[in-house]
Amino acid sequence: MSSITRGLNDFKVLVSIDFGTTYSGCAYKSFANIDEPKLLDRWPDHQGHYVKTPTVNLYKKTGKRLDMVAWGFSSKLKMMDMEAKELSSKFLQLSQYKLHLDENASLPAWTANITVMQAISDFLKDFHNCAAEKIESQIAIGRENYRYCLTVPAMWSDEAKYVMRQAAINAGIISAGDDPDRLMLVSEPEAAALYCERTCKEYDLQQGDRFLICDAGGGTVDLIVYDVAVSEEGQTLSEVTKGHGASCGSIFIDENFATVLANRFANHDVKIPDSLLSELATAFAYQLKPNFKGDNDLRLQLPWNLFFSGLKNPARFDIHEGKMLFRASELREKVFDPVVSQVLELIRSQLDKARAQNRAKKMSAIFLVGGFASSAYLQSRVRSEFENMAKKIAAPNRPEMAVVYGAVYAGMNPRKVTARATRRCYGVGIIDAFDWSIDYLRPDLKFDLFGETLCRSRFSTFALSGQKIKMDECITHHYTLVNKIYGESSDYRFTVFAIDGDPPRYVTNLQGAAFISIPDPFSSFDPPGREISVQLSFYFGLSEIRVEATVQGKTFVTRLQFDQGTSGKLQKQLLFRSSREY
Secondary structure, three states, X not given: OOOOOOOHHHOOEEEXXXXXXXXXXXEEXXXXXXXXXXXXXXXXXXXXXXXXXEOEEEEEEEOOEEEEEEEHHHHHHHHHOOOHHHHHHHEEEEEOHHHHHOOOOOOOOOOOOOOHHHHHHHHHHHHHHHHHHHHHHHHOOOHHHEEEEEEEOOOOOHHHHHHXXXXXXXXXXXXXOOOHHHEEEEEHHHHHHHHHHHHOHHHOOOOOOEEEEEEEOOOOEEEEEEEEEEEXXXXXXXXXXXXXXXXXXXXXXXXXXXXXHHHHHHOOOOOOOHHHHHXXXXXXXXXXXXXXXXXXXXXXXXXXXXXXHOOOXXXXXXXXXXXXXXXXXXXXXXXXXXXXXXXXXXXXHHHHHHHHHOOOOOEEEEEEEOHHHHOHHHHHHHHHHHOOOEEEEEOOOOHHXXXXXXXXHHHHOOOOEEEEEOOOEEEEEEEEEOOOOOHHHOHHHEEEEOOEEEEEEEEEEEEOOOOEEEOOOEEEEXXXXXXXXXXXXXXXXXXXXXXXXXXXXXXXXXXXXEEEEEOOOOOOOOOOOOEEEEEEEEEOOOOOOEEEEEEOOEEEEEEOEOOOOOOOOOOOOEEEEEOOOO
């Protein structure tokens, strides 16, 4: 795709992409009309009634090279047609790879011969091409006129968001030369909140109301609490708590079920084939899981094949008339509760944080969205646990579509959410005056320059974790660049840190999260010690952090560009230290 150089207002269509762990969806809306977003509900080799397509890649192995030959439903069909031996020797299936962008998830090591970013790029490329062709056929507007909203979990780090942006560029959704705002990253619970606020009119949210969004998907569960405000411009939302979550979505229930099923046969020294185990786990996920209420036994219809027809005394496996019985107590204890209890703890944590800010304010509603929200058992447990802490607990109509629809609303009105809470503590590494009352403990950081005693590797804070920042608000600090030596010239690079917890005094034990570069402002004739002021501004209002550095009347704008393997140390000819606020 060629670079787009025109203004953002020239784009005619907004496209939302809900890239999910297990399924992905797409919706779109023309900027020119007031119609509701339209959902793309048919994908290549579409099966069943679900309107999303599986987030699955199928690669053909050619030596060490992998070429993607199918995706979505098509990849599943191709795999079903292959023998297990052929599949393992000639092909590679990748699924649930989105989970590997959660730095806190406990997952097996990534062993594929491609990176996670490449797997995401490969899927998004074919997914987007398919979606764009359908949109072009329906509204006769070419994809060069599209802007995009791509959803990401609120709990993701800035680096994970950066990976998604780069994957979208690699997939050709936008080009590296486009205005970065042509692609807007939207947090999944925020998109879901906008969907609920717009569509759940029966709950009649009013000025001062507070509600919690629990976006429970296949892989991740994300939560945020919002306050509602009403003005002449309409209704707006502001974050009360910073979004957080965990990788505890419904696929982990499927994994628990597969373990229970495998153990049932292993207890009688019988090994169920892996392909059959996967088939039964999938059948459980679609046919039985949504209907489990906590006190009802479930019976899984078994396929007729040689494995089951050859079983001796099938009753010992609780198989009767071609169906396998799973008792409610076993399903609760071994399949559902290990996952549901994590979701309940996440909700409780968010409610506690919101209550700590205002104990007198009661939660008006808890909305459950995402595919996992269709679970009758999850809904009943949430109501049972929190009915005294919220006036209403509900799942909106079509909860699995809340994020993909809500992302369109976010793109059409990006200022609907007026304030957000920062996810982490952000700052930069600087050189500052040596404080003898504190810094004496770190003599290794002390040095003298031009008659001053300075301390290197100090942390300069821009935002605390959980700090509420208004839309379009920026935080600005002024610093001084000091020329150290004659002659040599290079860009000035300094390191940005994103940490959990309180700001540290030093950055010596921190891993740099990103870097920002500005061109060398000094000439070869500038003497050592010459100072130039630089203004650094951080914009935290959107899902990604934007930074502006202004030096000598020139402003350099960037989103955080993550350092790939470089040390992030200060350039040898420039020093960076605090200056007075202007």
